Amino acid sequence: MTTLLELAGISKAFGGAVALREVDFALEPGEIHGLVGENGAGKSTLMKIIAGVHSEYVGEMRLDGRIVRFASPRDALAAGIGMVHQELSAVRALSVAENVYMGVQPLNRLGLVDWRAMRHGAREHLDSLGIAVDPRTPMGALPLGLQQLVELSRVLFSGARIIILDEPTSALSPPEVERLFGVLRRLRDAGRSIIFISHFLDDVLAVCDRVTVFRNGRKVAVEACADVDKRWVIGRMIGAGHDELEESYLSDIPLQSPAEAPVVLALEGLGRAGAYRDVSLAVRGGEVLGIYGFLGAGQLELARTLFGALPPDRGRVLAGGRTLRLTSTSRARRAGMAFLPESRGMMLFAKEPVFKNMTISILERIHRLWLRPAAERAIAREHVERLRIRPPDPERPLGTLSGGNQQKVALAKWLTHLPRVLVLSEPTRGMDVGAKDDVVKIVRGLRERGIGIVVASTEPETVLSLADRIVVMKKGEVVREFADEPVSKDRLLAAA
Amino acid sequence: MSDTQDDAALVPPRRRDARAWLAARLRNIAPLATLLFLVAFFWIASDSFATFGNLTNILTQISVTAIIAVGLTFVILCAEIDLSVAAIANATGIVVAFFTLQDASVNIANVPLPGWAAIVIALASCYALGWINAFGLTRIGIPSFIMTLAMLQIAAGICALLVRGQIAYSVPPLIGTLGAKSLGPVPWIAIVAALFLLIGHLVLTYTRFGRYVYMVGGNRDAAEYSGVNVRRILSAVMIISAVCSGVAGMLGVAYFGSAQQNEFDTYLLDSIAAVVVGGTSLFGGQGGIGSTIIGLFVLGVLNNGLDHINIDSFLKILIRGLILLIALIINVYAQRVRLAEAGG
Ligand SMILES: Nc1ncnc2c1ncn2[C@@H]1O[C@H](COP(=O)(O)OP(=O)(O)OP(=O)(O)O)[C@@H](O)[C@H]1O
Ligand SMILES: [Mg+2]
Numbered sequence: 001m002t003t004l005l006e007l008a009g010i011s012k013a014f015g016g017a018v019a020l021r022e023v024d025f026a027l028e029p030g031e032i033h034g035l036v037g038e039n040g041a042g043k044s045t046l047m048k049i050i051a052g053v054h055s056e057y058v059g060e061m062r063l064d065g066r067i068v069r070f071a072s073p074r075d076a077l078a079a080g081i082g083m084v085h086q087e088l089s090a091v092r093a094l095s096v097a098e099n100v101y102m103g104v105q106p107l108n109r110l111g112l113v114d115w116r117a118m119r120h121g122a123r124e125h126l127d128s129l130g131i132a133v134d135p136r137t138p139m140g141a142l143p144l145g146l147q148q149l150v151e152l153s154r155v156l157f158s159g160a161r162i163i164i165l166d167e168p169t170s171a172l173s174p175p176e177v178e179r180l181f182g183v184l185r186r187l188r189d190a191g192r193s194i195i196f197i198s199h200f201l202d203d204v205l206a207v208c209d210r211v212t213v214f215r216n217g218r219k220v221a222v223e224a225c226a227d228v229d230k231r232w233v234i235g236r237m238i239g240a241g242h243d244e245l246e247e248s249y250l251s252d253i254p255l256q257s258p259a260e261a262p263v264v265l266a267l268e269g270l271g272r273a274g275a276y277r278d279v280s281l282a283v284r285g286g287e288v289l290g291i292y293g294f295l296g297a298g299q300l301e302l303a304r305t306l307f308g309a310l311p312p313d314r315g316r317v318l319a320g321g322r323t324l325r326l327t328s329t330s331r332a333r334r335a336g337m338a339f340l341p342e343s344r345g346m347m348l349f350a351k352e353p354v355f356k357n358m359t360i361s362i363l364e365r366i367h368r369l370w371l372r373p374a375a376e377r378a379i380a381r382e383h384v385e386r387l388r389i390r391p392p393d394p395e396r397p398l399g400t401l402s403g404g405n406q407q408k409v410a411l412a413k414w415l416t417h418l419p420r421v422l423v424l425s426e427p428t429r430g431m432d433v434g435a436k437d438d439v440v441k442i443v444r445g446l447r448e449r450g451i452g453i454v455v456a457s458t459e460p461e462t463v464l465s466l467a468d469r470i471v472v473m474k475k476g477e478v479v480r481e482f483a484d485e486p487v488s489k490d491r492l493l494a495a496a
Numbered sequence: 497m498s499d500t501q502d503d504a505a506l507v508p509p510r511r512r513d514a515r516a517w518l519a520a521r522l523r524n525i526a527p528l529a530t531l532l533f534l535v536a537f538f539w540i541a542s543d544s545f546a547t548f549g550n551l552t553n554i555l556t557q558i559s560v561t562a563i564i565a566v567g568l569t570f571v572i573l574c575a576e577i578d579l580s581v582a583a584i585a586n587a588t589g590i591v592v593a594f595f596t597l598q599d600a601s602v603n604i605a606n607v608p609l610p611g612w613a614a615i616v617i618a619l620a621s622c623y624a625l626g627w628i629n630a631f632g633l634t635r636i637g638i639p640s641f642i643m644t645l646a647m648l649q650i651a652a653g654i655c656a657l658l659v660r661g662q663i664a665y666s667v668p669p670l671i672g673t674l675g676a677k678s679l680g681p682v683p684w685i686a687i688v689a690a691l692f693l694l695i696g697h698l699v700l701t702y703t704r705f706g707r708y709v710y711m712v713g714g715n716r717d718a719a720e721y722s723g724v725n726v727r728r729i730l731s732a733v734m735i736i737s738a739v740c741s742g743v744a745g746m747l748g749v750a751y752f753g754s755a756q757q758n759e760f761d762t763y764l765l766d767s768i769a770a771v772v773v774g775g776t777s778l779f780g781g782q783g784g785i786g787s788t789i790i791g792l793f794v795l796g797v798l799n800n801g802l803d804h805i806n807i808d809s810f811l812k813i814l815i816r817g818l819i820l821l822i823a824l825i826i827n828v829y830a831q832r833v834r835l836a837e838a839g840g
Contacts, residue, residue: 307721307723309720309721328725328727329720329721329722329723329724329725330723330724330725330728332723333722333723334723338723339721339723341721345715345717345718346717346718346721347717347718347721347722348715348718349711349714349715349718349781350714350715351714351781351782352710352711352714352781356707356711360707360711360719360722360724361722361723361724363704363707363708364704367704369703370702370703371702371703371704371706371707413722
């Protein structure tokens with residue numbers, strides 16, 4: 001059996017910054033190959049080279065033994081290579097069916113787009129991933145997780161021989177992940193090859209046949225998954241001195257009873273048609289409330305409501321004893337609310353430098369009439385250092401940072417002038433082990449300072465590692481609360 | 497870092513860097529190169545082009561467009577469009593004349609008021625039209641393209657009703673001075689235009705509002721989720737655009753020496769062209785007054801220069817169209833390069 005895809009001595013630099021250093025990589029036919037590494041290790045960059053996004057690099061790539069160099073994603077696609085990018089590239093204005101068939105619409109005998117075949121096919125593909133959405137729904141109306149599944153189905157069923165998935169599960173909850181893995185295994189058994197990038201090491205080890213580890217732009221190891229465990233993988237990813245990190249990731253934290261602090265945020269019978277029903281909750285200062293649920297359970301919509309982005313139909317929210325008017329995000333911000341949405345695209349300005357991204361929400365605190373960029377830069381430099389953002393340069397356009405580092409910039413927005421309540425939606429999405437740990441530390445630090453924090457997530461690890469108290473939502477309703485008791489991933493999943 | 501040494505060997509050849517650098521700055525360089533080329537071309541092709549008198553001509557000719565383009569730059573930076581600028585300019589110019597005492601020969605049912613009152617009413621009316629644009633866009637949710645198209649009709653209707661096919665000539669003295677007189681060798685209208693450009697630049701570059709304008713244009717969702725009041729920013733730019741147009745309309749009436757229906761029609765295309773030719777992105781978030789100034793001069797030099805060489809006057813219209821097309825192509829292409837750079 002010859003190797004399907006082989007890369008040798010691949011190096012890639014952006015300007016003066018080196019993203020990949022003489023990397024070798026091999027993909028066999030009929031395997032699921034995991035790729036792991038910290039944020040900024042170069043995973044996405046290597047995949048973009050394979051998929052024809054970056055056509056300028058040093059080194060050579062062989063497909064079926066022949067040297068190839070793709071000039072564009074279209075070339076790669078023609079050679080049978082399809083990729084789902086880390087940042088969703090769906091067209092929000094088009095329907096789900098059109099997104100599934102992007103660029104390959106079926107035609108009827110007259111040469112026109114065959115809409116019926118398209119809807120039919122789309123429904124079939126989506127069914128096999130276990131999603132029940134009408135293919136005519138506009139993409140933009142779907143929550144992030146469903147958008148991710150639609151994008152996945154576009155590439156999974158495109159007939160590509162090599163399928164690259166860059167963090168495909170970052171917005172999915174366990175049931176969808178299981179179904180996705182089922183599809184991946186079927187595709188593999190049918191002879192396709194899949195590259196799977198993820199920061200969920202358990203997932204990688206469960207579904208992949210082999211795993212390649214990257215560290216700082218270099219390939220440091222490749223092994224059969226059956227021969228290694230999570231501890232080994234973390235060790236290769238982080239290098240020396242990783243014991244503490246490892247602990248923080250491997251062990252769960254027992255929930256502690258919150259101190260008797262005043263209630264900073266109270267939800268009373270909050271409801272919104274099609275999203276959540278009759279939610280009553282209270283958050284104390286210095287407490288982290290986790291809201292866990294599967295995709296579509298309503299916790300992410302609830303989080304948006306608290307920042308004035310999705311007005312509720314009924315009920316009310318009290319902040320510091322006063323009714324909060326949830327009609328605009330700027331009003332919510334001035335009332336001391338802060339929010340981190342689940343998608344980076346909804347949060348960040350890709351073409352603007354890092355420092356402008358960090359100060360956009362606090363401009364009126366640091367400027368009177370005229371802007372003072374020097375003050376902004378000073379603030380940004382402090383955050384870059386504190387959050388260990390790589391590369392440590394506040395002048396860089398944000399879009400050139402790796403996914404996980406962008407997420408840190410998003411968090412930094414709210415750290416200069418502390419809000420009263422911080423609402424985090426999937427705060428560690430796309431972050432590596434070390435960065436997740438950084439977020440845990442930041443959130444703990446904020447808690448010490450008396451801020452009320454709400455963490456909404458579809459990812460059990462996230463709420464478990466951050467929250468003092470956890471409520472579980474199911475189909476729009478709060479169904480269970482865990483406080484003052486030990487809680488594990490299994491018990492959370494069972495409740496949802 | 498210990499890696500620095502072998503890093504150097506991995507960085508691809510300089511030539512590629514230079515190309516990427518050029519491509520990324522295409523948006524800024526191309527308009528300036530176009531301008532230099534046009535100046536050089538007309539300088540050589542015509543004796544009468546490169547004179548001091550003609551420079552003053554060009555400045556005067558682009559002044560009305562410039563004042564409109566200042567407001568339009570704000571709108572386009574927010575990734576919106578205002579198609580009603582010329583119509584609002586026309587309406588405002590007619591309103592100011594309507595409230596000024598006209599010569600007995602002018603057959604308009606005008607309402608003579610003191611000059612300052614006429615000016616205040618005119619400013620209030622362009623503000624009101626801008627407010628309606630803003631309301632339609634941000635509260636009702638009509639796309640700016642459609643909303644301002646409707647406003648174009650409404651403002652044209654106001655013009656028609658007020659002048660009823662007649663022509664008015666008198667404007668308040670202040671407007672007359674600023675629109676048609678000179679301070680020494682420099683026409684007042686050019687000074688006003690320069691002032692508008694300067695203030696527009698200062699606001700966009702050095703104030704919080706300006707930063708919000710860029711951010712709303714760069715990524716509206718992200719601005720919203722950062723707690724920026726996107727509606728208020730959009731409303732403000734629509735009103736700024738209308739008020740700039742109104743001022744341009746009043747001075748324009750003095751400059752032309754008359755107020756009548758349809759006299760600003762060409763300014764819609766000219767002002768949009770000035771902003772876009774200068775390199776401000778139609779997708780929002782990129783560009784600024786500096787670009788608009790270059791765009792104004794490209795159009796001004798082109799329009800003026802074509803008058804100095806012997807050329808079929810109908811061909812001129814075609815040439816202007818072609819230049820606009822090229823600018824649009826560069827604009828869209830530059831956007832694509834930037835997207836690729838920022839990583840897809
Ligand atoms: N278009 C670009 N311009 C400049 N630098 C870039 C660009 N794309 C990536 N980089 C840099 O290359 C390095 C590797 O980035 P890459 O996106 O491959 O990381 P990653 O392993 O996918 O990380 P993550 O897990 O955070 O997604 C980072 O330091 C990043 O800042
Ligand atoms: Mg990545």
